[in-house]
Amino acid sequence: MAGNNPTSTEYIQHHLQNMTFGLHPEHGWSLAHSAQEAQEMGFWAIHVDTMLWSIGLGVVFLYLFRLVAKRASTGVPTGLQNFVEMMVEFVDGSVRETFHGKSRLIAPLSLTIFCWIFLMNLMDLVPVDFLPMLAQKIGSWFGADPAHVYFKVVPTTDVNATFGMSLSVFALIIFYSIRSKGVSGFIAELTLHPFSTSNKFAQILLIPINFLLEAVTLLAKPVSLSLRLFGNLYAGELIFILIAMIGLWQLPLHFPWAVFHILIITLQAFIFMMLTIVYLSMATEEQH
Amino acid sequence: MNLNLTLIGQAIAFAVFVWFCMKYVWPPVMQALQERQKKIADGLDAASRATRDLEVAQEKAEETLRESKEQAQQILEQANKRASQIVEEARETARAEGERIIEGARSEIDQEINRAKEELRAQVSLLAVAGAERILESSIDESKHRELVDKLAAEL
Numbered sequence: 001m002a003g004n005n006p007t008s009t010e011y012i013q014h015h016l017q018n019m020t021f022g023l024h025p026e027h028g029w030s031l032a033h034s035a036q037e038a039q040e041m042g043f044w045a046i047h048v049d050t051m052l053w054s055i056g057l058g059v060v061f062l063y064l065f066r067l068v069a070k071r072a073s074t075g076v077p078t079g080l081q082n083f084v085e086m087m088v089e090f091v092d093g094s095v096r097e098t099f100h101g102k103s104r105l106i107a108p109l110s111l112t113i114f115c116w117i118f119l120m121n122l123m124d125l126v127p128v129d130f131l132p133m134l135a136q137k138i139g140s141w142f143g144a145d146p147a148h149v150y151f152k153v154v155p156t157t158d159v160n161a162t163f164g165m166s167l168s169v170f171a172l173i174i175f176y177s178i179r180s181k182g183v184s185g186f187i188a189e190l191t192l193h194p195f196s197t198s199n200k201f202a203q204i205l206l207i208p209i210n211f212l213l214e215a216v217t218l219l220a221k222p223v224s225l226s227l228r229l230f231g232n233l234y235a236g237e238l239i240f241i242l243i244a245m246i247g248l249w250q251l252p253l254h255f256p257w258a259v260f261h262i263l264i265i266t267l268q269a270f271i272f273m274m275l276t277i278v279y280l281s282m283a284t285e286e287q288h
Numbered sequence: 289m290n291l292n293l294t295l296i297g298q299a300i301a302f303a304v305f306v307w308f309c310m311k312y313v314w315p316p317v318m319q320a321l322q323e324r325q326k327k328i329a330d331g332l333d334a335a336s337r338a339t340r341d342l343e344v345a346q347e348k349a350e351e352t353l354r355e356s357k358e359q360a361q362q363i364l365e366q367a368n369k370r371a372s373q374i375v376e377e378a379r380e381t382a383r384a385e386g387e388r389i390i391e392g393a394r395s396e397i398d399q400e401i402n403r404a405k406e407e408l409r410a411q412v413s414l415l416a417v418a419g420a421e422r423i424l425e426s427s428i429d430e431s432k433h434r435e436l437v438d439k440l441a442a443e444l
Contacts, residue, residue: 022292039290047294054298058305065313072320074327088317108310116305155298160291164298168306 006147008245015128015241017150018047018158019135033148047158049135054155057119058112065115087115094274099281101180106280109172113165114273120155121233121265125258128153128240156233156268159226166226169276173221176283190214221279225272232268236261413441 006014013035020038021031022045031048032038038045068084077085091111099106132151139149155161177186193214195206240261243253417437424433 018294020292041292042290043292045290045292045294046297047292050294051297051301055301058301062305062308062313065309065317069313069316072316074320074323077324084317085321088314089321092318105306105310108314109306111314112302112306112309116302158294160294161298163291164295165302167295168299168302 011245012238012241014147014150015132016152016157016238018152019049019150020045021048022046031144032150033145047152047160049150049152050155050158050161053123053153054116054120054161057123057155058116061112061115061119065111087111091273095277098274098277099284101281101284103176103280103284105172106277110273110277113276114269117156117165117229117272118266118269120161121269123154124157124233124236124240124261124265126153127254128237128244154233154237156229157237159230162226162230163222165272166222169225169279170222173218173279173283176280180284190218221275225275225279229268229272232264236264409444413444416444417441 017035019031020041022041023029024037024041032041065084068081088111091114092107095107095110131153135151136146136149140146181189191207191211193210195210197203239257243250243257
């Protein structure tokens with residue numbers, strides 16, 4: 001348990017607080033010592049733990065795959081190469097099934113999304129206290145109060161991480177829409193559907209309604225994409241924390257939830273990848 | 289869980305990862321996969337071609353075998369025919385030879401008979417004269433009857 005015997009509420013809050021580094025109005029550039037300080041830093045703050053783990057895991061993913069790519073041979077594949085080729089073929093198959101246009105970006109994008117999100121989600125299976133307590137020990141060596149060292153291990157339980165990805169995908173959706181339909185085509189798609197009429201005057205009246213509906217549809221894509229992933233992982237993490245609080249009985253409870261969670265983390269990574277492909281293929285197709 | 293600079297940081301990290309993956313990971317792996325696919329396809333092709341070749345060769349071998357069998361049969365038949373021909377010829381020759389020998393024997397026998405007849409004729413005339421001399425010793429006048437006896441001898 002964290003700190004000097006904190007209450008349940010404090011324990012949970014401690015676990016759900018990111019290590020935030022930012023510009024505080026009073027303390028200047030510093031690590032936030034409490035959730036309130038982190039709040040006061042506003043937008044110009046960065047979650048050190050999220051960045052560290054996500055980039056670290058991304059580098060692990062790319063290092064492993066690059067290792068294989070460098071010595072990829074046409075002979076009989078072994079070990080890691082087998083695994084990497086399996087992943088690549090799986091992603092390639094999914095992309096081919098869904099995305100009918102031609103793009104060199106979609107498949108590597110999908111592979112990155114799937115593997116990266118899977119690895120980030122996988123951190124959820126590390127028992128919730130291990131890494132935060134390690135961080136507190138290290139923090140106390142540097143003279144910090146262990147109760148104020150926050151460390152959140154799973155990057156996908158941070159909305160910033162999921163929105164960072166989904167907004168990038170959103171930008172790609174707009175880019176692909178404009179590339180395949182042109183700016184006027186994109187605007188027409190937003191304003192002339194789903195209600196259209198041959199009467200010019202009535203059509204002008206319908207434009208605001210259409211735009212409202214289509215804008216909601218468009219904006220719902222990145223929001224749902226990121227909140228789905230965030231919600232699933234946040235809830236899973238929260239249950240791990242709750243299980244960790246009940247003492248000795250956590251062992252029989254932790255195991256089934258962890259097993260069940262393996263399904264969730266894989267499924268969420270797959271859903272994020274599939275929906276990205278679907279959204280991008282919808283953006284490149286002519287009409288809907 | 290407040291939105292802050294992490295959002296932008298994550299987006300940048302994401303973009304960099306995707307770029308790296310697109311540039312350095314995806315193409316070599318994909319190329320290796322495609323090359324292997326091609327290699328396997330080629331191998332399967334070669335295998336089916338070899339099977340076809342084998343079939344053709346087997347057919348050819350069978351045909352050759354059948355032809356040689358036929359040839360052997362023909363040769364055997366010819367030999368048999370020739371053998372019976374030779375036997376026939378030999379039999380013919382033997383028969384001719386036999387006949388010739390019989391012919392020779394017969395003519396010899398005829399000659400013997402003729403010779404015997406000549407001898408007999410000469411002796412019969414002498415015997416007849418001697419017999420008649422004995423029977424008619426006294427009564428016959430040699431000079432009177434010489435003419436008669438000579439006439440008789442000439443008739444034999």
